[in-house]
Amino acid sequence: MVTRLIVATQQREQFIDVTATVTEALAQSGARSGVVTLFVPHTTAAITINENADPDVTADMLKGLSEIVPRAASFYRHAEGNSDAHIKASLLGSSMQLLVEDGKLQLGTWQGVYLAEFDGPRERRLWVKFASD
Amino acid sequence: MVTRLIVATQQREQFIDVTATVTEALAQSGARSGVVTLFVPHTTAAITINENADPDVTADMLKGLSEIVPRAASFYRHAEGNSDAHIKASLLGSSMQLLVEDGKLQLGTWQGVYLAEFDGPRERRLWVKFASD
């Protein structure tokens, strides 16, 4: 079974911490041990893990990514004007796996799971699937 | 069982839409519900998801990636002259997971699955494995 979540974003570019949402979906599935697959069914948003302690980290990441992939470039042809968002989405990726043991998501001390919005604000979907051992 | 597919590329850099190929491999496996793992056994090609509606998107992505990772750089030491392709391959990644429900690949409306060629033209391999619930 795929749990289908909705995540509302508020800005064009934003990292939304979905760790609690995924943890809750996991608890409702009764998962004890296995692997969780997260999947973002969009082409201008992604899923990633990074630090959840200092909010400056995700702010620096968004700014850093925008320096790497400029919003405007003379060679962009895509008429919607969001080619940068498509590139960033592929750089971070659409799918991710997390380990589960004793019913708990196994994350490092400073790790949070983020939906990365690159062309918001929008209502985004996040799909969660647990595979038991 | 791993389904081993061949994908022929025609250019040095190219995004090849493999969605139909993966869908067919899935149908032949009789898969109903679970997770599909895609794996590219190369170091200068990758697997990614992006928009399949407007071909300008993948063109912009290839051009954008080439601006980020220059083909020539004074510090590249690797004698084959394809260090840019190795970097791009790691940025997009070698493996990906897709969800399956009711025998159908679960993708977003605009999502296509692409083998990303960065050092072609070549005959590339794409491995597909379905894990049932």
Added chain:
Amino acid sequence: MVTRLIVATQQREQFIDVTATVTEALAQSGARSGVVTLFVPHTTAAITINENADPDVTADMLKGLSEIVPRAASFYRHAEGNSDAHIKASLLGSSMQLLVEDGKLQLGTWQGVYLAEFDGPRERRLWVKFASD
């Protein structure tokens, strides 16, 4: 069951080949056919696949990534001064899947699995989980 490995790094930025370590963990699990998930529980290190034949490739990759993501930037706010490492970690990713058949890790001829250190030297953890068919 999650196998929890320790990988010691010696430099600030380094690709450590963990292929043999993962292969050994797999052998001890008695795995025959399935999928291995690798997970790095850190926010300034990552997991990636690239060429294991010519060491110039990983050297070029590290140098290339440092050109893409500068170590110092006027807009970085994070006080630890390692925002570049956080960005690189998300670009390469925290999780990866490898296929297993006949008890053997299925890798391409030139592929090696690397823990990518971007803020070492440190003692890093690498988690390995095998899911049987």
